[in-house]
Every structure is written in C-alpha cells, then in structure tokens.
Amino acid sequence: MPLTHRSTDRASDLSGPPAPGEKGDGVEKDRLPRDDGERSRGPGVSRRTLTAGAVAIAAGAGGLVLWRSRTGTPATPPTGTGPAGGTGGTGAGEIMWPVRARISYLGDILVPVGSALCFGEDSGVVRAVDGRTGGPLWRFQEAGSRPATITTDLVAGDGRVIACLSRGDSAATIVALDAATGRPLWRHQVSAAVPTIHGRGGLLLYTGESSLSALNAADGSAAWTLPRPGTTFVEFAGPLAAVSHDHGQAMTVLRLSDGQPVWDRDFPGASGVFTRSLDQAVLVAASWPEATEISAHRVRDGRRLWSRRWRGYVTPAAVDRSVLVTTDLDRLRGLDPVTGATRWTLPRHTGGGPQTWIAGDLVVTSLIARRADGRFDLLGLDRRTGRVRWTLPLPRRFDAGVVGGGVLYATTDDDRNHVTAVDTVSGTELWTTTVQPGSRLTLAHGLLYAYSGYTDPGGDRIQALDIATGRVIER
Numbered sequence: 001m002p003l004t005h006r007s008t009d010r011a012s013d014l015s016g017p018p019a020p021g022e023k024g025d026g027v028e029k030d031r032l033p034r035d036d037g038e039r040s041r042g043p044g045v046s047r048r049t050l051t052a053g054a055v056a057i058a059a060g061a062g063g064l065v066l067w068r069s070r071t072g073t074p075a076t077p078p079t080g081t082g083p084a085g086g087t088g089g090t091g092a093g094e095i096m097w098p099v100r101a102r103i104s105y106l107g108d109i110l111v112p113v114g115s116a117l118c119f120g121e122d123s124g125v126v127r128a129v130d131g132r133t134g135g136p137l138w139r140f141q142e143a144g145s146r147p148a149t150i151t152t153d154l155v156a157g158d159g160r161v162i163a164c165l166s167r168g169d170s171a172a173t174i175v176a177l178d179a180a181t182g183r184p185l186w187r188h189q190v191s192a193a194v195p196t197i198h199g200r201g202g203l204l205l206y207t208g209e210s211s212l213s214a215l216n217a218a219d220g221s222a223a224w225t226l227p228r229p230g231t232t233f234v235e236f237a238g239p240l241a242a243v244s245h246d247h248g249q250a251m252t253v254l255r256l257s258d259g260q261p262v263w264d265r266d267f268p269g270a271s272g273v274f275t276r277s278l279d280q281a282v283l284v285a286a287s288w289p290e291a292t293e294i295s296a297h298r299v300r301d302g303r304r305l306w307s308r309r310w311r312g313y314v315t316p317a318a319v320d321r322s323v324l325v326t327t328d329l330d331r332l333r334g335l336d337p338v339t340g341a342t343r344w345t346l347p348r349h350t351g352g353g354p355q356t357w358i359a360g361d362l363v364v365t366s367l368i369a370r371r372a373d374g375r376f377d378l379l380g381l382d383r384r385t386g387r388v389r390w391t392l393p394l395p396r397r398f399d400a401g402v403v404g405g406g407v408l409y410a411t412t413d414d415d416r417n418h419v420t421a422v423d424t425v426s427g428t429e430l431w432t433t434t435v436q437p438g439s440r441l442t443l444a445h446g447l448l449y450a451y452s453g454y455t456d457p458g459g460d461r462i463q464a465l466d467i468a469t470g471r472v473i474e475r
Helices: none
Strands: 048-051 086-088 111-113 116-120 126-130 136-140 155-157 160-166 171-178 186-191 197-199 203-207 210-215 220-226 233-237 240-245 250-253 261-267 272-280 281-287 292-297 304-311 317-319 324-327 330-337 342-345 353-360 362-366 376-382 388-394 398-404 407-412 419-423 427-433 440-444 447-451 459-467
Touching: 111 155, 126 160, 155 197, 160 197, 197 233, 233 272, 240 272, 250 272, 272 317, 281 317, 317 353, 324 353, 353 398, 353 407, 388 427, 398 440, 407 440
Parallel strands: 048 427
Antiparallel strands: 086 136, 111 116, 116 126, 126 136, 155 160, 160 171, 171 186, 197 203, 203 210, 210 220, 233 240, 240 250, 250 261, 272 281, 281 292, 292 304, 317 324, 324 330, 330 342, 353 362, 362 376, 376 388, 398 407, 407 419, 419 427, 440 447, 447 459
16 A cells, blocks of 8 residues: 655745755765654643534644745734625634534545634635634635636645645646635636645745646746656655655755756656655655665765665654654564664563554554453554553554644544544553544634534534543634
C-alpha cells in the first residue's frame, strides 16, 4: 500500500520569505540538529465518563491549517455584506452550539482564523462561526446557476480564507475571502479543479494535473509554474519546498522565490513517497511492494546523510526533531533522525500499524493486538529509550487524535463514536464522551471540536466539548 501524507503539523505564514539564518536555511554541517526540549504538560484532572448527543464538525488546526495569521481577525463580530454572497452575522454572546453544517467531504476541515472557525459545506458555501459561541459570522456562496463544489481543504492566513470552487466542468476558481467579513478579495481561474493548496512566504502553491504553480497571496496574480505531473505532497523547509510528484516516484526541492529546482531524486517503481522537513534536512520514505527505504537528505544540495532499508512495508508513524517512530505490521521502532540509527524496538507485538503520537518526552501508541481480557493497551514510551512509562488498558483502540496541553484526545475505532481524553504524563484516563459516528477532532480556542463529513450518518452538526470535563456545550 502507498505511503500517504496529508499535511504538516506546523503552521506557517504569508508575511514574506524567511530571513537568512531562520530555521530551514542551509548549513555546512552534515548532521540534523537536535531538539530534545520537552513540550508543555497539562495538569491532570479527575476521571469522568460522560454521554453526549451526536457530534459533527470539522477538524484540522494542528497540521491541516497550512499557514496562520499573525494578527488574527478582529474580536468584534463582522456585519458587512460582500458581493456574491459574503453575508455578515452577529456571533457574539449567546451560545449557539451545536451548529448545523454539512461539511464538504473534499474540504473537510475546520479552520481557526483569529477568533473564528471557518469551514466549507457540500453545497459550496464557505461559512464562519464564532469559535467560542458557535454564533454565525458570515457565509459566502459563489453566484451562478449551478452550485459549486469545494475541491480542497480551506487554508487561511493574514486575514484571508482561501478555497477552490468547481462547478463540475474542467474549470475552477481559487477565491480569497476576507476572514472578517467573507467578502471576496480576488479570484484566479484555473483549468481544472485543484486538489491541494499550500501557503508559505506570501505565496499560494497549488497542484494541477501536470504542474505545480504559485500565486501571490496578496492579489492572486500568477508567480510561477513548474512542470511536475502528479504532484501529491508539498513540505516546506525555510525558503525551499520539497515536492513529491510523478505519483510518488520522484521528488524535487525547489526555491519558493521563483519555483526553480535545486535538486531532484527519482524512486522508480515506488508506490508512494512521504517527505518531512526537519530544519536543514528532508526525510524521505519511499515504498515498493517488497521493501521500504527511509533516508535523510541535506536541504540545500540534496546530499544523502543516511539511508535505511527494510523488507516489506514500513511507514513513519510519528516524527519530530528528536525521534522518528516507524511501524510495520508487527513492530514499533524509534530511530535517531540525525543518524538513522535504531534507538529502540518495542518488544511487544503491535498487531499492525498502531496509531502513534509524540507528546512531550513520550511516544504514545495504541496497540492493535487485543489483550487476553479483550481490552487494548495504550502505551506511553520514553521517546529516547523506548522504555514503557505507563500502560492504560482500554475497551477500544484509538483511531485518530490530537495532543494539546499534555493531554491526548482521541476517537476510537468503533465507528469513531467515542472520544477519550488521556493525561499523557501519568497515563490516566480523564473522561470519555459518546459522539457521532465518523467523528474527527481539532483543538482551538480552548475547546475540542468533533465532526464528521456529510457522507457519514447524521453528519450535519458542529459540536464543541469542554476539554477539562468532556461536557458537550449546548445552547
């Protein structure tokens, strides 16, 4: 099966190109920098088990928002009305959760912008609600005789919300909306629906059928186009970007300023390529039916720093500057991202590729193998040694989740209709809440949001949860 990577877990910005000396610039050392600093730990709270009504919203703050406004949107609710449907609302004061919304399955994330949450619906409408109350702020719908479809995840930054809209024919429109009012700022016509948009350094990079192109985010004018068919992933590294293309069989590192290639690598016959930028190096995982190769390359010139190869399918499960966690169908390993050396191997069989997160100085993993009593172990591992710090038996495996303030919030694999919060320092279950099947999660504005796409049964609501208790906030 191919390796997949949807987006990075870092927010970037549109304020301009990185200055010399910022992280990501080339350095002379042939080593990856280390960052062994611990992340913040949240206080433990007493365990509660709650039952709530059905839930549905959009997720995506942590890694799916590709750049973030430095100033945010005004706290005062917008009231203006823009052309082509940018209609303002109120949104302050009264609690309005849950919010009725049929989230677009092609643009299925909730995007925090200042104090607001923006999302796209399957009808082609882009909406914003107050992130604390759920009150309506504005909605935008492109004028036309046929409803449009949102073809990408929304992205936002520097007071703009970007979407790509298509009416089912070959043409599509990238539109920038004022994040405070929903008023259209500019439009750019493209020849085909755009599957992904990425923002960095005042540019918007978007993928097409045969090329990667960039627009100037301020006005939507064309900046450059690089012929690269089958572009799938874009990963930023300071003033450069690493791009996998040719449907996972090649990658290019290019300059953001003009789109010119700096170096290329080919992976003939590969079924997928995963790229991840770590300061001055790019990690690359390429998979073939019989083997997987993970390597690190210096960003500025492509020099290979190290390479590892395994039989069968091995995938990066979690990565930061101090550990690269890989998994196959049976084992979890921790690699040194600087040298590629194996630091530790979990002695237990995982039962498959477990969901894994990095939380502070721990690696938290949800084993797929069932215990003798029918439960499933959630493990907290020292990320440097792999030693098991704590074990939490749970009735359900974790499916997907987000980490914040020393707490892991995760849905379970039984149709994702439960959310459980676990203190990652102590391994204590804090609370469990029943939610709508198919739910995904995001953290923003001091709340936990759960959502499911409109194709999921009952996927028509946005609901907010209190992160300390799991209580569903309702009007």
